Amino acid sequence: MNLAKADTKPAWCPGCGNFGILKAFNAAIEEAHVDRRRLVLVSGIGQAAKLPHYIDGNANVFNGLHGRAIPAATGIKLANHSLEVVVTSGDGDMYGEGGNHLLHAMRRNIGIHCFVHNNQVYGLTKGQASPTSDSGFMTLLQSHGVMSAPFQAMAAAIVADASFVARSFSGDFEHLKAMMIEAMKVDGFALLEILQPCVTFNKVNTFSWYRQRVKPIDPAHDPYDRAGALELAFRWGDEIPIGVYYRSKRPGFESQLPVLKTGTLVS
Amino acid sequence: MDISIRIAGEAGQGVQSAGNLLVGALARTGFHVFTTKSYMSRIRGGLNWFDIRISDRELFAGREDPDLLVALTSEGLEILAPLMADGVVLFDGKEAKGAYAIPFTEAAKEAGNAIMANSVAAGAVFAVLGLDNIQLLNHLRIQFKSKSDELIEQNLRAARRGGELAASCAGRLEARPIDLGRDKVWAGSDAIGFGAVTAGVKFVTAYPMTPSTATLNYLAEVADDHGILVEQAEDEIAAVNMVCGSAYAGAPSMTVTSGGGFALMVEGVSLAGMLELPVVILLAQRPGPATGLPTRTAQADLQFAIYAGHGEFPKAVLAPGSHEECFSLARHAFALALEYQTPVIILTDQFLQDAEKNIEPPRADARPVDFHVVSVGGDYHRYSITDSGVSPRAVPGGEAFVVVDSDEHDSIGHISEDLLGDHIEQHNKRMRKGEGLTSRMLPPVELGHPDADNVMVCWGSSLGPCREAIDALIQAGEAWRLVHFAQVWPINGDLCRRHLRNPPRIVVVEGNSTGQFASILRQAGVIDKCEHCLRYDGLPFTAGYIVEQITGLSSRSTK
Numbered sequence: 001m002n003l004a005k006a007d008t009k010p011a012w013c014p015g016c017g018n019f020g021i022l023k024a025f026n027a028a029i030e031e032a033h034v035d036r037r038r039l040v041l042v043s044g045i046g047q048a049a050k051l052p053h054y055i056d057g058n059a060n061v062f063n064g065l066h067g068r069a070i071p072a073a074t075g076i077k078l079a080n081h082s083l084e085v086v087v088t089s090g091d092g093d094m095y096g097e098g099g100n101h102l103l104h105a106m107r108r109n110i111g112i113h114c115f116v117h118n119n120q121v122y123g124l125t126k127g128q129a130s131p132t133s134d135s136g137f138m139t140l141l142q143s144h145g146v147m148s149a150p151f152q153a154m155a156a157a158i159v160a161d162a163s164f165v166a167r168s169f170s171g172d173f174e175h176l177k178a179m180m181i182e183a184m185k186v187d188g189f190a191l192l193e194i195l196q197p198c199v200t201f202n203k204v205n206t207f208s209w210y211r212q213r214v215k216p217i218d219p220a221h222d223p224y225d226r227a228g229a230l231e232l233a234f235r236w237g238d239e240i241p242i243g244v245y246y247r248s249k250r251p252g253f254e255s256q257l258p259v260l261k262t263g264t265l266v267s
Numbered sequence: 268m269d270i271s272i273r274i275a276g277e278a279g280q281g282v283q284s285a286g287n288l289l290v291g292a293l294a295r296t297g298f299h300v301f302t303t304k305s306y307m308s309r310i311r312g313g314l315n316w317f318d319i320r321i322s323d324r325e326l327f328a329g330r331e332d333p334d335l336l337v338a339l340t341s342e343g344l345e346i347l348a349p350l351m352a353d354g355v356v357l358f359d360g361k362e363a364k365g366a367y368a369i370p371f372t373e374a375a376k377e378a379g380n381a382i383m384a385n386s387v388a389a390g391a392v393f394a395v396l397g398l399d400n401i402q403l404l405n406h407l408r409i410q411f412k413s414k415s416d417e418l419i420e421q422n423l424r425a426a427r428r429g430g431e432l433a434a435s436c437a438g439r440l441e442a443r444p445i446d447l448g449r450d451k452v453w454a455g456s457d458a459i460g461f462g463a464v465t466a467g468v469k470f471v472t473a474y475p476m477t478p479s480t481a482t483l484n485y486l487a488e489v490a491d492d493h494g495i496l497v498e499q500a501e502d503e504i505a506a507v508n509m510v511c512g513s514a515y516a517g518a519p520s521m522t523v524t525s526g527g528g529f530a531l532m533v534e535g536v537s538l539a540g541m542l543e544l545p546v547v548i549l550l551a552q553r554p555g556p557a558t559g560l561p562t563r564t565a566q567a568d569l570q571f572a573i574y575a576g577h578g579e580f581p582k583a584v585l586a587p588g589s590h591e592e593c594f595s596l597a598r599h600a601f602a603l604a605l606e607y608q609t610p611v612i613i614l615t616d617q618f619l620q621d622a623e624k625n626i627e628p629p630r631a632d633a634r635p636v637d638f639h640v641v642s643v644g645g646d647y648h649r650y651s652i653t654d655s656g657v658s659p660r661a662v663p664g665g666e667a668f669v670v671v672d673s674d675e676h677d678s679i680g681h682i683s684e685d686l687l688g689d690h691i692e693q694h695n696k697r698m699r700k701g702e703g704l705t706s707r708m709l710p711p712v713e714l715g716h717p718d719a720d721n722v723m724v725c726w727g728s729s730l731g732p733c734r735e736a737i738d739a740l741i742q743a744g745e746a747w748r749l750v751h752f753a754q755v756w757p758i759n760g761d762l763c764r765r766h767l768r769n770p771p772r773i774v775v776v777e778g779n780s781t782g783q784f785a786s787i788l789r790q791a792g793v794i795d796k797c798e799h800c801l802r803y804d805g806l807p808f809t810a811g812y813i814v815e816q817i818t819g820l821s822s823r824s825t826k
Binding site: 006036037038040042045050053058059060061062063064065068070071072073074075076077078079080082083100101103104257258259260262265266 | 469470472490491494495496498500501502504505506508509510511512513514515516517518520534535538542662663664665666668669670671672673674680681682684
C-alpha cells in the first residue's frame with residue numbers, strides 16, 4: 001500500500017496552537033540570525049514534537065524517544081557545545097514521561113533551550129489528562145475528573161535555579177517570538193513554557209480562555225528576584241502572567257567543565 | 268607451584284586494602300598473580316574475601332579453595348576454614364583452634380596504629396610463603412610515598428613484626444618466585460576502560476551500578492588526561508539517550524551498566540538501532556532477576572542482551588574472555604559501532620570486571636579507531652540507500668543538515684509513513700548492516716588438541732577457567748579441545764561449524780541455569796546435541812568446578 005500521498009504535512013488539526021508556535025519560531029530564528037547549520041532541534045514524541053519537521057528552511061533535527069528529548073539534547077550539547085540546541089516538545093513529553101530529566105537538566109543548568117508546548121492535555125494519544133491538566137478536568141480516562149495537582153513548571157524551574165524561566169502564549173506572536181529570542185541567548189538552561197489550546201481534546205482551556213487570562217508581567221518585576229519570581233509562578237487562574245519570570249546568575253554547566261575549555265569533544 | 272591465599276573479614280575492615288597490598292607486593296616479587304573477589308552487598312559487616320593466587324605459570328582463573336586463609340574475624344575462621352582440606356590458617360587474635368593465632372591488630376597498635384594491621388598480615392603471609400620480605404617493604408615504600416617518613420617507617424615496622432609473629436609457621440607453603448617483572452595488575456574493568464580510551468572514546472555517561480561502576484571509575488580517573496568528558500546521569504534511561512545524542516553530534520560515546528540498569532536502557536538501544544548511531548554499551552552481568560545478587564557473578568543476560576530492543580535492527584554483542592580481550596574487544600566494539608552505525612554491547616560480568624592479573628601491559632600507543640565521519644555539503648541524505656546498508660554519516664555543525672527520527676523516516680531522515688516505499692527500503696537497509704556484521708564475525712578461538720573427540724565450548728569470562736580445566740583434563744590423559752566465542756552475536760553459522768567440526772561430544776560451559784548460548788548455537792545450526800556444564804550459584808567458574816562437573820557428566824552417561 002502506498003500511503004505517501006496520504007502522509008501529509010503537518011499532522012496538526014486546523015486551528016492547532018502549534019501553528020502559532022511554528023510561525024513564531026520561524027520568525028525567531030530569522031530575526032536572531034541563528035546559523036542554521038549550527039542549530040539542532042531536539043524533540044521527543046507527541047504532536048508538538050513534530051515541529052522540527054515542519055520549519056521553514058533547514059536545520060539539524062534529532063527527533064528521539066518519548067520523554068527523552070532532554071537527555072539527547074544534553075548529549076548533543078556536551079559533545080559539541082558550539083551548537084545551538086533547542087528542545088521543542090509537549091507537556092506530556094517534557095513534564096510527564098521526561099519529568100526526571102527536566103529536573104536534573106535544570107540542576108545541571110546545561111545550556112539547552114527548552115520550548116514546552118503546554119495545552120494541558122494529551123493530543124496524540126487522544127485526550128487523556130496531562131501533568132498540567134487543571135484539577136477536576138474531565139476526560140474519558142479521568143472520568144471522575146483529574147485529582148492530581150497540576151505540575152507547576154515555572155515554580156519548579158525557579159526552585160532549581162535554572163538560568164532562564166519564562167512563559168508565553170501561542171496566540172501572541174510578537175511576545176512569543178521575543179521570548180524565544182531571549183531564551184536562545186541564555187548560557188545555561190532556558191525553560192520557555194508556551195500556553196496553547198488543543199482544539200480537539202481540550203474544550204476548557206480554549207484559545208479564548210487563555211486569551212482572556214494571559215497578562216504580561218509588570219516591567220517593574222526584577223527577574224533576578226527569586227522570591228518575587230516564585231510569587232508570580234504561583235499565579236494561575238483568572239490571571240496568568242506571561243514574560244520572563246526568573247533569571248539566575250548561575251553559570252552554565254558546560255562553562256564549568258575543564259575538558260571543554262580547549263574545544264569541543266568533536267574538534 | 269600454585270598457591271591460593273584468601274583474606275577474609277567484614278566489609279569495611281580492610282580486606283580490600285590488605286588484598287591490594289599483598290597483590291602489589293607479590294606481583295613485585297615476580298609471580299604470576301590472579302585475584303578474584305567475593306563480597307556481600309553492604310558497607311559494613313558480613314563476610315567478604317579476596318583471593319590471590321600465585322604461580323610460576325600463567326594463571327587464568329581463581330580456585331575454589333585456598334591453601335592459606337587469613338581470617339580477620341571469627342566468622343571468617345568458622346565459615347571458611349572447614350572448607351579447606353589442608354593448608355594454613357592465620358587468625359587475627361590471641362588463640363584459635365586449628366589456626367595460627369597472630370594478633371595483627373594488636374601488633375599494629377604497638378607499631379603505631381590499628382589501621383596498619385594490613386601490613387602486619389602481609390608480613391605474616393610473606394613469612395608463611397617462605398619469601399624474603401624485601402619486595403613487600405619496597406611496595407610499602409612506593410604505596411605510601413606521598414605520606415610522611417614516620418608513617419612509612421611505622422608500616423615497615425608493622426610488616427617486619429608480622430613476619431616475626433609468624434615464625435612458628437614460616438615456610439609452611441613453599442613459594443618460588445620467578446623473575447616475571449610485571450608489577451602492575453589490571454582488573455578486567457580497567458582493561459575495558461583503557462581499550463575504550465585508546466579507541467578514542469570522548470563521552471562517557473552512566474548511572475552507578477555494581478559491577479559496571481569499576482569501569483566508570485577508571486574512565487573518570489583518566490578522563491582529564493585524555494580529553495574525555497564523564498558525567499553521572501540521573502538514571503540509565505538518561506545515560507543511554509545522552510549517549511545517543513553525543514554519538515549523533517560526533518563524539519565516540521559509551522555507557523556502562525548492569526542487569527536492571529540495562530533493562531531501563533533497552534528502549535534507547537532500539538533508538539540507536541533506528542537512528543543508526545554508533546553507541547557502545549558495557550553490560551557487566553550479575554545474577555538476577557530484579558536486584559538479584561548485586562555483588563555476585565553470572566552469565567545469565569546473554570539472550571537478554573542479544574534480543575534487547577523492540578523491533579528488528581542489527582547489533583553486535585562481544586564477550587571478552589580474558590584481560591587481553593577486555594582491552595582488544597573494547598576497541599573492536601568502537602570500531603564495529605562506528606563502521607556499522609549501530610549499537611554494540613560488551614558483555615562481561617562481576618568475575619572478570621573485578622579479577623586482577625599482572626598481564627603484559629596493553630599497548631598505550633594503540634591508535635584510535637576510524638570514526639567513519641564524512642564531511643559533505645549540499646543535498647545530504649543521512650539515510651541514503653546503499654548496498655551495504657551503511658550510509659555515509661555526517662554530523663551536525665558542518666555543511667550538511669543532519670536529520671534523524673525515531674519514527675520511520677525517508678532517506679533524508681524526515682518522518683514517513685510510506686509503508687512500501689520508505690519503510691521497507693529503510694528497514695532492509697538497516698538489516699543489510701546485520702549481514703555485514705555476521706560476515707565479519709570474530710572467529711572462535713581454539714585451544715587444546717585439534718582432533719580431540721571431546722570439545723568444550725565457552726563464551727565470555729568462562730574462557731579462563733575452561734582453559735585451565737582442559738589443561739587439567741589433558742594432563743589426566745583425556746583428549747580435549749576448547750572453542751571460545753568472543754563474539755556471541757551475530758553468529759555466522761558457516762564459520763562456527765568450521766570451528767566446531769561436529770565432534771562426538773560437546774560440553775557447553777556457561778554461567779546460567781538454562782544453557783543460553785547452547786540454544787543460540789543450536790538455533791544457528793552450529794551444534795545439535797550437547798551436554799551442559801552450568802553454574803548459577805553466584806560464584807565464578809573454576810577449573811576444579813568444571814572438571815568435577817564434566818567427570819560427573821561422563822560417569823552418568825556411561826551408566
